[in-house]
Amino acid sequence: MVGVIGVNYRIFKALAKNGISVFLVSQASSENSTSIGVRNADADLACEVLNEEFAKEIEMGEISPIQAEKNLATVAIVGENMKHTPGIAGKLFGTLGRNGINVIACAQGASETNISFVVDSKSLRKSLNVIHDSFFLSEYQVLNLFICGIGTVGGSLIEQIHSQRQKLMQENGLQLNVVGIADANKAMFSREGFDLGRFREELQEKGKDSSLETLRNEIIGMNIFNSVFVDCTASAGVASLYKDLLLHNVSVVAANKIAASSEYENYRELKQIARQRGVKYLFETNVGAGLPIINTINDLIHSGDKILKIEAVLSGTLNYIFNKISADIPFSKTIKMAQEERYSEPDPRIDLSGKDVIRKLVILAREAGYCLEQSDVEKNLFVPDDFFEGSLDDFWKKVPSLDADFEARRKVLEAENKHWRFVAKLENGKASVGLQEVGANHPFYGLEGSNNIILLTTARYKEYPMMIQGYGAGAGVTAAGGFADIMSIANV
Amino acid sequence: MVGVIGVNYRIFKALAKNGISVFLVSQASSENSTSIGVRNADADLACEVLNEEFAKEIEMGEISPIQAEKNLATVAIVGENMKHTPGIAGKLFGTLGRNGINVIACAQGASETNISFVVDSKSLRKSLNVIHDSFFLSEYQVLNLFICGIGTVGGSLIEQIHSQRQKLMQENGLQLNVVGIADANKAMFSREGFDLGRFREELQEKGKDSSLETLRNEIIGMNIFNSVFVDCTASAGVASLYKDLLLHNVSVVAANKIAASSEYENYRELKQIARQRGVKYLFETNVGAGLPIINTINDLIHSGDKILKIEAVLSGTLNYIFNKISADIPFSKTIKMAQEERYSEPDPRIDLSGKDVIRKLVILAREAGYCLEQSDVEKNLFVPDDFFEGSLDDFWKKVPSLDADFEARRKVLEAENKHWRFVAKLENGKASVGLQEVGANHPFYGLEGSNNIILLTTARYKEYPMMIQGYGAGAGVTAAGGFADIMSIANV
Numbered sequence: 001m002v003g004v005i006g007v008n009y010r011i012f013k014a015l016a017k018n019g020i021s022v023f024l025v026s027q028a029s030s031e032n033s034t035s036i037g038v039r040n041a042d043a044d045l046a047c048e049v050l051n052e053e054f055a056k057e058i059e060m061g062e063i064s065p066i067q068a069e070k071n072l073a074t075v076a077i078v079g080e081n082m083k084h085t086p087g088i089a090g091k092l093f094g095t096l097g098r099n100g101i102n103v104i105a106c107a108q109g110a111s112e113t114n115i116s117f118v119v120d121s122k123s124l125r126k127s128l129n130v131i132h133d134s135f136f137l138s139e140y141q142v143l144n145l146f147i148c149g150i151g152t153v154g155g156s157l158i159e160q161i162h163s164q165r166q167k168l169m170q171e172n173g174l175q176l177n178v179v180g181i182a183d184a185n186k187a188m189f190s191r192e193g194f195d196l197g198r199f200r201e202e203l204q205e206k207g208k209d210s211s212l213e214t215l216r217n218e219i220i221g222m223n224i225f226n227s228v229f230v231d232c233t234a235s236a237g238v239a240s241l242y243k244d245l246l247l248h249n250v251s252v253v254a255a256n257k258i259a260a261s262s263e264y265e266n267y268r269e270l271k272q273i274a275r276q277r278g279v280k281y282l283f284e285t286n287v288g289a290g291l292p293i294i295n296t297i298n299d300l301i302h303s304g305d306k307i308l309k310i311e312a313v314l315s316g317t318l319n320y321i322f323n324k325i326s327a328d329i330p331f332s333k334t335i336k337m338a339q340e341e342r343y344s345e346p347d348p349r350i351d352l353s354g355k356d357v358i359r360k361l362v363i364l365a366r367e368a369g370y371c372l373e374q375s376d377v378e379k380n381l382f383v384p385d386d387f388f389e390g391s392l393d394d395f396w397k398k399v400p401s402l403d404a405d406f407e408a409r410r411k412v413l414e415a416e417n418k419h420w421r422f423v424a425k426l427e428n429g430k431a432s433v434g435l436q437e438v439g440a441n442h443p444f445y446g447l448e449g450s451n452n453i454i455l456l457t458t459a460r461y462k463e464y465p466m467m468i469q470g471y472g473a474g475a476g477v478t479a480a481g482g483f484a485d486i487m488s489i490a491n492v
Numbered sequence: 493m494v495g496v497i498g499v500n501y502r503i504f505k506a507l508a509k510n511g512i513s514v515f516l517v518s519q520a521s522s523e524n525s526t527s528i529g530v531r532n533a534d535a536d537l538a539c540e541v542l543n544e545e546f547a548k549e550i551e552m553g554e555i556s557p558i559q560a561e562k563n564l565a566t567v568a569i570v571g572e573n574m575k576h577t578p579g580i581a582g583k584l585f586g587t588l589g590r591n592g593i594n595v596i597a598c599a600q601g602a603s604e605t606n607i608s609f610v611v612d613s614k615s616l617r618k619s620l621n622v623i624h625d626s627f628f629l630s631e632y633q634v635l636n637l638f639i640c641g642i643g644t645v646g647g648s649l650i651e652q653i654h655s656q657r658q659k660l661m662q663e664n665g666l667q668l669n670v671v672g673i674a675d676a677n678k679a680m681f682s683r684e685g686f687d688l689g690r691f692r693e694e695l696q697e698k699g700k701d702s703s704l705e706t707l708r709n710e711i712i713g714m715n716i717f718n719s720v721f722v723d724c725t726a727s728a729g730v731a732s733l734y735k736d737l738l739l740h741n742v743s744v745v746a747a748n749k750i751a752a753s754s755e756y757e758n759y760r761e762l763k764q765i766a767r768q769r770g771v772k773y774l775f776e777t778n779v780g781a782g783l784p785i786i787n788t789i790n791d792l793i794h795s796g797d798k799i800l801k802i803e804a805v806l807s808g809t810l811n812y813i814f815n816k817i818s819a820d821i822p823f824s825k826t827i828k829m830a831q832e833e834r835y836s837e838p839d840p841r842i843d844l845s846g847k848d849v850i851r852k853l854v855i856l857a858r859e860a861g862y863c864l865e866q867s868d869v870e871k872n873l874f875v876p877d878d879f880f881e882g883s884l885d886d887f888w889k890k891v892p893s894l895d896a897d898f899e900a901r902r903k904v905l906e907a908e909n910k911h912w913r914f915v916a917k918l919e920n921g922k923a924s925v926g927l928q929e930v931g932a933n934h935p936f937y938g939l940e941g942s943n944n945i946i947l948l949t950t951a952r953y954k955e956y957p958m959m960i961q962g963y964g965a966g967a968g969v970t971a972a973g974g975f976a977d978i979m980s981i982a983n984v
């Protein structure tokens with residue numbers, strides 16, 4: 001058909017004679033085909049009359065038989081300022097694409113204040129929301145957040161979003177909508193977003209019973225644009241949802257360490273899917289809560305620096321314990337105190353076994369470019385292995401038996417003016433965790449409370465490592481770290 | 493014309509009868525207008541025959557007179573995998589928009605492997621490059637970098653880009669092209685990007701004489717997509733180009749502190765233009781070189797934290813001087829050493845006057861949300877004001893007169909086991925810089941060499957501030973900080 005004059009004439013003649021109204025025409029410059037939008041009711045007739053009109057050409061193989069595609073929706077966007085405003089089509093189609101919506105056909109004319117596109121009718125609602133968001137009709141970029149887990153961290157995050165929403169809209173043109181909230185039992189969803197003033201009560205009142213499967217299906221089924229799943233749980237089940245969510249163009253922000261510290265292959269796959277889908281999988285808070293550690297390592301690596309050594313105190317709980325231990329407070333008591341002050345996990349053996357620190361170290365090592373599994377980390381623990389068997393009650397009964405030995409070692413340490421720190425180390429690709437005695441000149445010596453500290457020795461930060469220190473746990477700072485991940489998805 | 497059957501029929505009949513070939517048709521669903529692409533040579537005839545065909549309707553005011561828009565180019569993209577691949581139109585139009593290219597008309601049909609769009613012919617070349625980049629034809633995202641200043645920092649940055657290019661392409665799908673390199677006298681540009689192996693020689697050989705104006709015109713004139721201007725100079729002239737570049741959709745990464753520390757109104761305007769244009773204005777290296785300081789403050793602020801206090805040692809030069817001063821090395825000698833070791837500016841008075849630290853503090857304060865000018869910073873200097881008048885030679889002659897007094901104070905300090913630190917402080921919105929005596933328990937006490945340190949006390953990091961420490965100067969780490977800014981523009 002290329003260069004053949006009169007084909008369009010014949011198309012529209014046939015349609016006009018049969019009283020078929022055409023509401024969209026799109027013929028791209030290859031001149032190989034013309035697409036026409038007609039009402040569903042007219043579709044069969046349109047095919048029939050066109051097949052008749054071009055019967056000869058179809059028989060000769062010059063033109064393919066005319067086909068109707070159904071279950072489509074046409075969206076038209078109209079606005080005075082569209083013409084000669086660069087970027088409107090870009091904003092529109094960019095957001096459609098990022099949200100996995102396939103544009104089947106589109107038409108925008110030169111003298112127009114109108115752009116039309118055709119999508120599968122199942123994508124109509126999402127498309128309308130996308131347009132409202134990204135088009136000139138809305139001055140804000142929107143992120144739609146699903147927040148899973150409303151314990152201290154998740155609750156804090158929701159409060160931070162609640163208090164920052166107005167400011168982010170005004171100053172950054174970013175609108176954060178919380179469109180889903182879930183705890184271990186209940187979940188609630190709203191396309192319009194929740195008023196966050198009393199989300200706990202609302203979840204109790206309006207939330208429906210929820211399981212991992214309903215959570216997954218609901219989020220994917222909502223098919224909402226620019227969506228981010230924020231995991232503030234410590235649940236392996238919730239972590240198992242990431243892959244499916246990423247595959248459906250939902251970004252994932254995880255305070256939950258389980259996925260990033262799971263088998264290397266799983267970690268790699270999640271990162272790869274995110275990259276392929278143009279969405280993000282971020283977990284800055286997995287190490288050092290709100291401290292800028294993982295991003296900093298990423299930045300160093302990208303610019304070609306090499307992480308030669310990582311030395312870090314990454315357990316707020318263990319740092320608290322070894323800061324509290326004294327002639328008056330025996331080892332077993334410090335563990336109890338850490339539990340009571342909520343520094344430790346409900347089962348403090350998760351901290352004492354080093355498991356939490358090992359996970360963090362594995363994540364850091366991987367981000368630093370090393371292919372490491374948890375089992376590769378050498379463990380030098382300070383509680384005998386058999387204390388971790390049996391029930392928590394058994395543990396509490398047995399642990400005071402360690403006090404005398406700890407006190408003896410502590411006295412020696414005190415005399416030498418040294419402190420205990422539970423140190424995670426990566427050097428030459430070899431990872432280890434263990435108790436270390438540090439003197440007054442060591443950067444870890446003065447580490448107070450439940451603080452974390454990390455020293456990064458790199459090809460460039462060699463004589464003096466880069467050092468980052470601060471709270472390594474706590475609801476507010478951890479939530480803020482998750483907030484930073486969310487902002488980096490918005491990239492405003 | 494809405495719902496009127498037969499208009500298209502008449503359009504194409506008139507065109508066909510007059511032998512006019514139509515290569516693009518776009519009628520969006522408002523049914524208000526139809527756009528038709530014809531050859532330039534046919535344009536006038538097309539208008540004539542259509543005006544004739546619809547003369548009656550035009551007279552009645554039902555149809556506007558037919559108009560031709562000229563100097564346009566039609567771009568067609570063809571590919572087997574386009575159909576039903578979400579995001580292709582998005583990627584395409586997204587990049588076009590981000591690069592300031594206005595799509596005048598577009599057409600994509602349902603059965604097609606083809607999408608066509610019309611642009612101003614002046615934008616044709618840029619459009620083709622954009623397509624090559626963002627479309628499925630290229631698997632890489634491209635950033636086109638103009639690097640201004642190839643001293644230690646700029647040179648290092650180019651070397652880092654050179655060594656990282658391959659890896660970023662493979663692992664991050666990002667292609668960094670250096671399309672322009674300039675020093676104070678010469679500049680060279682290449683749309684294809686330079687081989688970075690011997691950029692210094694090449695600039696000498698191929699570079700053309702350059703001025704601020706030619707630099708600006710060349711960059712804007714190249715009209716290249718996804719472009720980033722990287723300022724590794726300390727020039728006020730170069731900083732004065734940012735506004736124009738941002739207005740032309742060129743992102744700016746500045747190691748140069750001048751713009752961000754200039755009048756608040758100028759700083760605010762640059763940030764605002766960047767936001768409006770959807771490009772970035774970043775300057776992480778302005779404070780603490782490659783240390784993650786400005787981004788961290790941004791992240792805290794976004795999540796609703798409040799910066800209550802900033803205490804920092806931000807001058808590597810001054811820290812070096814106060815670490816070197818001793819019974820054997822008088823004050824004046826340490827300044828000379830700092831100059832010789834290239835820690836200080838060629839004119840060390842820029843460091844000694846606190847100007848460099850004041851600029852950094854102003855930038856931090858602004859990022860922390862305070863509206864501060866350099867003149868608002870209280871200065872408690874350690875060199876009398878009149879030392880800064882006159883020539884550099886005068887200064888070198890006069891400065892030994894301070895040695896005796898410094899030595900007397902130093903002895904007292906030594907006896908008290910204290911160190912001098914030149915501290916920048918922001919508290920309750922009030923900023924000051926000055927020499928401070930810190931004892932062994934102070935986090936600044938042990939700050940070695942030319943390191944920087946920053947303590948951020950916030951609403952959340954309150955009992956223990958967040959602390960970031962490491963090299964605050966040096967070509968490699970500063971370049972790496974600029975690299976991190978570039979990566980954040982790519983947002984891969």
